[in-house]
Amino acid sequence: MITIRNLSHDFEIGKKGNKTIIPVLKDVSLTVGEGEIVTIVGRSGSGKSTLLNLVSGFIRPKQGEIIINGTTVSSLNEAKFADFRIKHLGFIFQSFQLIPSMTAYENVELPLVLQGMSESRRKQKTEEMLAKVGLLEYRDHYPGELSGGQQQRVSISRALVVNPPIILADEPTGSLDSETEKELLDFIIQLNKELGITFLIITHDEHVARVGHRTIELRDGRVFEGVYA
Numbered sequence: 295m296i297t298i299r300n301l302s303h304d305f306e307i308g309k310k311g312n313k314t315i316i317p318v319l320k321d322v323s324l325t326v327g328e329g330e331i332v333t334i335v336g337r338s339g340s341g342k343s344t345l346l347n348l349v350s351g352f353i354r355p356k357q358g359e360i361i362i363n364g365t366t367v368s369s370l371n372e373a374k375f376a377d378f379r380i381k382h383l384g385f386i387f388q389s390f391q392l393i394p395s396m397t398a399y400e401n402v403e404l405p406l407v408l409q410g411m412s413e414s415r416r417k418q419k420t421e422e423m424l425a426k427v428g429l430l431e432y433r434d435h436y437p438g439e440l441s442g443g444q445q446q447r448v449s450i451s452r453a454l455v456v457n458p459p460i461i462l463a464d465e466p467t468g469s470l471d472s473e474t475e476k477e478l479l480d481f482i483i484q485l486n487k488e489l490g491i492t493f494l495i496i497t498h499d500e501h502v503a504r505v506g507h508r509t510i511e512l513r514d515g516r517v518f519e520g521v522y523a
């Protein structure tokens with residue numbers, strides 16, 4: 295469960311003496327319930343990525359609170375947020391963010407290494423995850439040797455391998471053709487139904503937006519609900 299309360303954020307640009315303030319989010323409040331898929335749409339520059347980066351802890355809010363599964367993450371320091379992130383949040387990015395010098399297996403295994411898990415458990419979990427997304431036979435392929443859809447499946451496996459209750463996705467299908475996009479959306483629906491994973495997804499794409507149980511629009515830094523209701 296994610297609760298966002300009265301969140302406001304702006305960016306300062308320019309040099310000292312000539313600073314401009316760009317207000318991005320204005321008093322945003324919303325909740326994402328456990329087991330819910332919420333999609334966020336909005337024009338380019340409306341603040342979608344900023345909102346996701348705030349929820350992910352990559353940037354800190356100027357005002358307001360973010361509570362994830364009972365923890366007020368907006369007041370955690372960087373080290374504590376990093377620890378929280380690795381246990382509670384999985385990420386899917388448009389650009390996959392795979393490490394090119396690591397094989398599919400090594401990319402998926404990485405979060406478990408960071409968690410300090412033993413090698414034998416890592417092996418079991420990584421293989422199980424790759425099998426689940428149908429990529430076990432590609433385990434020794436490097437990202438550059440996989441199709442876009444396969445790379446996105448590796449990136450989803452890496453997000454899922456730590457069993458996160460929540461997945462945050464930034465334009466997850468942005469680099470995929472329409473057939474692969476459909477496969478990925480079906481997979482997200484399946485993960486949500488079978489494992490109860492909560493998804494917060496930002497997108498430009500109406501097909502992706504419609505996967506949400508609820509869709510929220512960001513407009514001029516404020517939220518509007520039910521755009522596709």
Ligand SMILES: Nc1ncnc2c1ncn2[C@@H]1O[C@H](COP(=O)(O)OP(=O)(O)OP(=O)(O)O)[C@@H](O)[C@H]1O
Pocket residue numbers: 305306307316318336337338339340341342343344345
């Ligand atoms: N680090 C930053 N420094 C200064 N301004 C920023 C920074 N990051 C974002 N902005 C500004 O904040 C506004 C919102 O950007 P954001 O990336 O959140 O929008 P978006 O809705 O995700 O856009 P898109 O759909 O094009 O990815 C934009 O005007 C952008 O220029």
